[in-house]
Structures are given as C-alpha cells and as structure tokens.
Amino acid sequence: xxxxxxxxxxxxxxxxxxxxxxxxxxxxxxxxxxxxxxxxxxxxxxxxxxxxxxxxxxxxxxxxxxxxxxxxxxxxxxxxxxxxxxxxxxxxxxxxxxxxxxxxxxxxxxxxxxxxxxxxxxxxxxxxxxxxxxxxxxxxxxxxxxxxxxxxxxxxxxxxxxxxxxxxxxxxxxxxxxxxxxxxxxxxxxxxxxxxxxxxxxxxxxxxxxxxxxxxxxxxxxxxxxxxxxxxxxxxxxxxxxxxxxxxxxxxxxxxxxxx
Amino acid sequence: xxxxxxxxxxxxxxxxxxxxxxxxxxxxxxxxxxxxxxxxxxxxxxxxxxxxxxxxxxxxxxxxxxxxxxxxxxxxxxxxxxxxxxxxxxxxxxxxxxxxxxxxxxxxxxxxxxxxxxxxxxxxxxxxxxxxxxxxxxxxxxxxxxxxxxxxxxxxxxxxxxxxxxxxxxxxxxxxxxxxxxxxxxxxxxxxxxxxxxxxxxxxxxxxxxxxxxxxxxxxxxxxxxxxxxxxxxxxxxxxxxxxxxxxxxxxxxxxxxxx
DNA sequence: CGGATGCTTCGGTGCTCGCCAAAACGTTCG
DNA sequence: CGAACGTTTTGGCGAGCACCGAAGCATCCG
Numbered sequence: 001x002x003x004x005x006x007x008x009x010x011x012x013x014x015x016x017x018x019x020x021x022x023x024x025x026x027x028x029x030x031x032x033x034x035x036x037x038x039x040x041x042x043x044x045x046x047x048x049x050x051x052x053x054x055x056x057x058x059x060x061x062x063x064x065x066x067x068x069x070x071x072x073x074x075x076x077x078x079x080x081x082x083x084x085x086x087x088x089x090x091x092x093x094x095x096x097x098x099x100x101x102x103x104x105x106x107x108x109x110x111x112x113x114x115x116x117x118x119x120x121x122x123x124x125x126x127x128x129x130x131x132x133x134x135x136x137x138x139x140x141x142x143x144x145x146x147x148x149x150x151x152x153x154x155x156x157x158x159x160x161x162x163x164x165x166x167x168x169x170x171x172x173x174x175x176x177x178x179x180x181x182x183x184x185x186x187x188x189x190x191x192x193x194x195x196x197x198x199x200x201x202x203x204x205x206x207x208x209x210x211x212x213x214x215x216x217x218x219x220x221x222x223x224x225x226x227x228x229x230x231x232x233x234x235x236x237x238x239x240x241x242x243x244x245x246x247x248x249x250x251x252x253x254x255x256x257x258x259x260x
Numbered sequence: 261x262x263x264x265x266x267x268x269x270x271x272x273x274x275x276x277x278x279x280x281x282x283x284x285x286x287x288x289x290x291x292x293x294x295x296x297x298x299x300x301x302x303x304x305x306x307x308x309x310x311x312x313x314x315x316x317x318x319x320x321x322x323x324x325x326x327x328x329x330x331x332x333x334x335x336x337x338x339x340x341x342x343x344x345x346x347x348x349x350x351x352x353x354x355x356x357x358x359x360x361x362x363x364x365x366x367x368x369x370x371x372x373x374x375x376x377x378x379x380x381x382x383x384x385x386x387x388x389x390x391x392x393x394x395x396x397x398x399x400x401x402x403x404x405x406x407x408x409x410x411x412x413x414x415x416x417x418x419x420x421x422x423x424x425x426x427x428x429x430x431x432x433x434x435x436x437x438x439x440x441x442x443x444x445x446x447x448x449x450x451x452x453x454x455x456x457x458x459x460x461x462x463x464x465x466x467x468x469x470x471x472x473x474x475x476x477x478x479x480x481x482x483x484x485x486x487x488x489x490x491x492x493x494x495x496x497x498x499x500x501x502x503x504x505x506x507x508x509x510x511x512x513x514x515x516x517x518x519x520x
Numbered sequence: 521c522g523g524a525t526g527c528t529t530c531g532g533t534g535c536t537c538g539c540c541a542a543a544a545c546g547t548t549c550g
Numbered sequence: 551c552g553a554a555c556g557t558t559t560t561g562g563c564g565a566g567c568a569c570c571g572a573a574g575c576a577t578c579c580g
Contacts, residue, residue, distance in 0.1 A: 005367060007284035007304075009353045010346065015278025017270060019568075024267030037527060044267075050569055052528050062355035071526050071577040078355060086270065088348045093269045095322035095338060107265060146406070279538075297557060310539055312558050331547040331556050 016061050017089065021046045022054045026077075029064060030086050031211025032117040034076035080187075083117030109212040113204060116211075119191030120198065124215050127223055128194070129186045140184050147190060155193070162193035276321050277349065281306045282314045286337075289324060290346050291471025292377040294336035340447075343377030373464060373473040379451030380458065384475050387483055388454070389446045400444050407450060415453070422453035 017023055021044040028035060028043040035043075041051035055075055058064045065078045077083055113124035120128070132138045137151030147155070147162075155162060186194060198204050203219030277283055281304040288295060288303040295303070301311035315335055318324045323342050327334045337343055373384035380388070392398045397411030407415070407422075415422060446454060458464050463479030 006287045006350065006370070008280060010287060010349055011278055011280040011283035013278075013349050013352045014274045014276075014283065016274075018273075018275025018278035020268060020271040021568080023271035023274065027267045027270060038525095046568085047570055048527070049529080049571080053568085056528085063352075073527065081352070082355065085348055085352050088345055089270055089273050090266065092273045092323075092341070092345050095342070110266070281538080306538085307540055308557070309541080309559080313538085316558085333557070 013061070016057065016063065017086070019054070021050065022058060025051070025054060025058065025075075026063070026082075026086055028211075029075065029077050030083055030117065031115045031206075032077070032083070033115075033206075033211075034067065034074040036072045036074055040075060077117060080117050084187075087116060087121075107212075109207065109210070109214075113213040113215050114211045115195060115206065115213055116185075116187070119185070119187045119195050120204070120213065121185050122213070124204070124213070124219070124223070125185035129184055131223055132186070138186065138190075140186075155190075158197065160193045160197045162190045273321070276317065276323065277346070279314070281310065282318060285311070285314060285318065285335075286323070286342075286346055288471075289335065289337050290343055290377060291375045291466075292337070292343070293375075293466075293471075294327065294334040296332045296334055300335060337377060340377050344447075347376060347381075367472075369467065369470070369472040369474075373475050374471045375455060375466065375473055376445075376447070376471075379445070379447045379455050380464070380473065381445050382473070384464070384473070384479070384483070385445035389444055391483055392446070398446065398450075400446075415450075418457065420453045420457045422450045 017026060024044045025040050028040060037051060037055060038048060040055065041048045044051055044054070046054075055064070055066070059066055059075075062078055063082050064075050067074045067076070111122055113120060113122040115121070116125075119125070129138070129140060132151070133140050135151075137148055137154050139146045139148060185191070195204075198219065199206070201218065201222070202216055203222055204213040204215055207214055277286060284304045285300050288300060297311060297315060298308060300315065301308045304311055304314065306314075315324070315326070319326055319335075322338055324335050325338045327336070371382055373380060373382040375381070376385075379385070389398070389400060392411070393400050395411075395414075397408055397414050399406045399408060445451070455464075458479065459466070461478065461482070462476055463482055464473040464475055467474055
C-alpha cells in the first residue's frame with residue numbers, strides 16, 4: 001500500500017547484481033579495466049552465450065558500458081558510482097551475526113593492494129591515506145575528506161594532476177570505507193590521481209587478469225618516508241623509518257616485488 | 261579463475277535484497293521504525309507465511325534484527341549501515357541510459373520529506389542542509405561533511421545533542437547523496453540529532469505507516485529564517501524571506517501542514 | 521574468397537526459489 | 551481452561567530464469 005515503487009526499484013537493481021555469474025563479471029570489472037566478453041566468460045565461469053546475455057542485461061541497466069573494437073567488445077564499469085555501489089555491498093558481507101569469519105584471509109593479494117575502479121584500496125591504500133593524513137596533507141576524520149593547502153601545494157609539486165575534471169560533480173577526495181581493512185582509503189579525483197601517479201612512478205604494478213596490485217620496493221620506500229621528506233611534521237621531528245610504517249605493511253602478508 | 265569468493269559474497273548479499281517482497285520489507289523499515297511481521301506482510305504484498313520466511317533470511321544475513329514483545333515480533337534494520345546500503349542502491353536507479361524517467365514524480369510525500377533510518381532525507385532535508393551550509397555552520401562540499409566551530413556552538417545553544425555516541429565509530433556528519441533530489445543531505449550523528457530535534461520542535465511529524473514526514477508550518481518557518489536569525493552571514497546581510505528559500509520548497513509540491 | 525575467431529541470437533531443458541494454504545506453536549484474554 | 555490472535559513451520563505447486571549447444575552475424579587473416 002505504501003512506497004511500492006521504491007521496493008521494485010531497489011529489487012531490480014539488486015537482483016541484477018544478485019546473480020553469481022553477473023556478480024563475478026562485475027567483480028572482474030571493478031578494478032577499472034576493460035575486458036572482452038570472452039575473458040569475462042572465463043571469470044564468470046559460464047559459457048560464452050550465457051555471458052553474452054548477462055552482459056546485455058548489465059549494459060541495459062546502465063551498470064556497464066561497451067566499446068566495440070574490431071571483432072572484440074570491451075566492457076567496463078559505466079561510472080565510478082557503480083564501483084562505489086559494489087564496494088558498499090561488499091562491505092555488507094560482515095553484517096552476518098557470528099558465523100561469518102572476518103572476511104577471511106582469502107585472496108591475500110587482493111587484501112594487500114588492489115585497484116577500485118580508478119583508485120587504490122587494500123592495506124597499501126589505507127596506509128598511504130593514513131600517512132598523508134599524518135603528514136597534514138589531507139584530513140580524513142569522520143568520513144570528511146579535504147585536502148589542506150599544504151597538501152594541495154605538495155601534490156602540485158609532485159605533478160599529481162587532481163584538478164582534471166574539477167568542473168564535474170565528482171568529489172575531490174572521497175573517503176571510502178575499505179571493505180577488507182575497515183578503515184578509510186582515498187577515492188574521488190585525488191584517489192584517481194594517486195593511482196595514476198603510483199603507476200607512473202612504478203610504486204605498484206597491475207597483476208594481469210586481476211584487480212590485485214603488486215607493491216614494488218619503490219612503492220614501499222615511498223610510503224616509508226621518501227615521499228614525505230618534505231612533510232610538515234605535526235608532533236615530533238624524529239626519524240621515521242620502518243617503525244612508523246603501519247603494522248600491516250611490515251607483516252609477513254605484505255607482498256613486495258623483489259627488485260623493480 | 262580469479263576472485264571467486266568476492267563474486268559469491270557480492271551475489272548473496274545482493275540477491276537477498278533483489279527480491280521484490282524483501283525489498284519492500286526493507287523499504288518499509290528504512291524509515292528507521294520497528295514494524296511487526298503482520299504489518300510487513302501487508303507492505304510486502306505477500307502472505308504472512310511467505311513474509312515469515314523472508315524475515316528469517318534477512319535476520320540470518322544480519323540485515324535486520326528482531327525484538328519479540330508479547331505475541332508480536334518487531335523487526336527493524338540492524339544498523340545505519342544497512343540504511344546506507346539501501347540508499348546507495350536506490351541511487352543506482354537512474355544509471356539506466358535514457359528510458360528511465362528521473363525517478364518519477366511518484367510518491368510526492370516521500371520526495372518532500374522522509375526519514376532515512378534515523379535522519380531526514382528529501383527536499384526538506386536537502387534544503388535544511390544547504391541552509392546550514394549557507395549559514396556557515398557546516399561545510400558539505402565534495403562529500404566532506406564537517407561542523408564548523410560556529411556550528412558546534414550553535415547546535416549546543418539549541419540543545420541539539422550530537423555528541424551522543426561520540427566514542428562510537430559512527431561519523432559525526434555524513435553527507436548522503438539524496439536519491440530523490442540528487443543533492444546532499446546530512447546523516448551521521450548530526451543528522452540523527454537534527455531529526456530528533458525537528459520532531460521535538462514539531463517541525464516535522466511522522467506519517468503513520470510510511471517513512472514520509474509531514475513538514476509543519478513551524479518547520480517551514482524555521483527553515484525560512486527563524487532558525488538562522490543568529491547566523492553568520494557569509495556574503496550579504498540582506499533580508500532573506502521566501503526568496504532565499506530553495507525553489508523546491510516554494511513550489512506547489514511541498515506538502516505543508518495547515519496549522520499544526 | 522574461404523576459414524578461423526569473437527560474439528550474439530535462438531530453442532529447449534532443468535532447477536531454484538518464491539508463493540500459498542493448512543497445520544503447529546506461543547501468547548493473551550475471557 | 552478454551553478461544554482468538556500473531557507468527558512460524560511444513561508440504562506441494564508453479565513460474566521465472568540461468569544454463570548450454572547449435573546456428574547466425576560480424577571481423578580479421580591468408
């Protein structure tokens with residue numbers, strides 16, 4: 001009798017994501033890359049024809065977009081908002097009462113570092129966000145993401161182009177709740193610029209066929225202190241080698257490229 | 261072959277919401293109130309026995325919680341995070357390419373003002389948020405929600421208790437993208453305190469059996485200027501009668517209680 | 521051209537899952 | 551007590567939909 005339309009709206013969107021094959025497709029695309037239909041079929045674990053039907057539905061709903069190139073058709077997420085929706089739903093996994101183990105230690109590489117549409121997530125991204133916060137370049141408390149003046153100058157000096165798309169309605173610095181770490185990482189235009197910079201500087205390299213990222217020695221070093229040598233010290237001016245590195249980055253779990 | 265677990269996780273959560281009956285149940289609960297199983301059955305449009313099965317699944321997944329009282333069982337959303345997930349999914353409705361009309365003028369009352377778990381949404385909430393921003397009490401740009409010092413003092417003077425639960429991890433001022441207005445309204449602890457205050461001051465009254473809120477004359481007056489007489493003027497100090505009221509609040513659509 | 525590759529459309533099959541009615545359970549009231 | 555009410559459990563039914571293989575279009579290659 002009441003808000004009937006709302007329920008149907010909600011259900012159509014959710015049921016679209018609620019199929020295992022389609023969910024696998026969306027997960028495969030959530031790294032931000034564009035994949036061909038055949039690759040997606042392998043990711044989804046179903047036949048090519050079935051996959052084709054799923055892709056048509058997803059395109060029709062506006063969740064993904066297609067780009068035809070030669071005899072291939074490349075699919076990718078339609079917008080950052082879709083990635084956001086997926087992350088939000090992933091974060092709901094631990095709502096279950098007690099039985100669900102804490103998201104499990106599964107997929108160690110994914111937990112360590114991954115791309116989330118066009119920015120970074122995982123341990124490395126969270127550590128980076130917190131390091132930037134400690135340095136006084138961004139302010140992340142209470143889900144409020146702002147870039148300080150010092151931060152703006154610093155990013156400019158690095159040649160980090162986060163002004164692109166300024167006119168668009170996309171937020172500059174969105175705080176995402178990282179679903180594996182349950183702490184914040186940086187999204188928005190700044191997050192996208194950070195990932196682009198990290199790739200250019202070879203801090204991280206994409207692992208083919210996955211949204212996982214491999215953190216290089218350079219990336220680890222950048223986080224450890226090299227990047228922030230010019231930082232504004234907030235509390236003390238002591239040295240900050242590995243001891244200031246977030247615990248997660250020192251543990252056995254961190255995947256670090258051996259040279260290069 | 262890759263992140264298989266992620267896809268299943270995503271699909272199980274989404275398919276749970278992806279059923280029309282369950283989605284209707286969640287929508288009915290998204291106002292923040294607790295409803296008995298029978299009422300939910302009517303909202304869902306299915307029989308009591310079917311509803312019972314749905315409710316069991318939702319409880320099992322941790323999306324809703326149950327409180328048994330006498331021979332009734334009252335169900336409500338398990339946490340604000342669930343409401344957030346639902347709103348995010350609702351916001352995905354307009355992703356569809358062109359065919360979808362802009363969320364439609366359906367449910368005028370809901371578009372005007374509604375409760376969203378424990379805070380307000382809709383035209384009135386958006387107008388309120390923007391008025392608070394103009395007054396310099398909060399800062400909402402770029403999805404970053406912060407309360408200014410002037411705002412903190414102002415809210416304290418009003419007796420608006422947004423410090424409750426400060427120790428918890430819940431954000432103080434979360435910026436929600438309003439799915440009907442596509443602009444920001446205020447959630448988080450401040451949002452909850454604002455709704456409580458608005459109800460106490462009779463700015464809004466809950467419409468029974470719905471998440472819609474009716475805006476009273478007092479509520480309209482508060483927004484129009486009475487509330488902000490002590491505001492810090494940002495640009496000019498001119499008068500601000502109806503002309504500064506957001507357009508949406510002046511139109512024919514706004515439902516205003518006649519003397520209450 | 522003809523054959524290979526990538527993707528989509530078409531028909532047909534099977535199974536999951538939402539649905540209801542009836543019965544069982546628990547609570548409140550007369 | 552027993553009757554009335556609210557809710558859950560059980561059993562059986564039916565429809566929707568995901569799935570596959572084969573055939574139909576495109577595109578690139580020799």
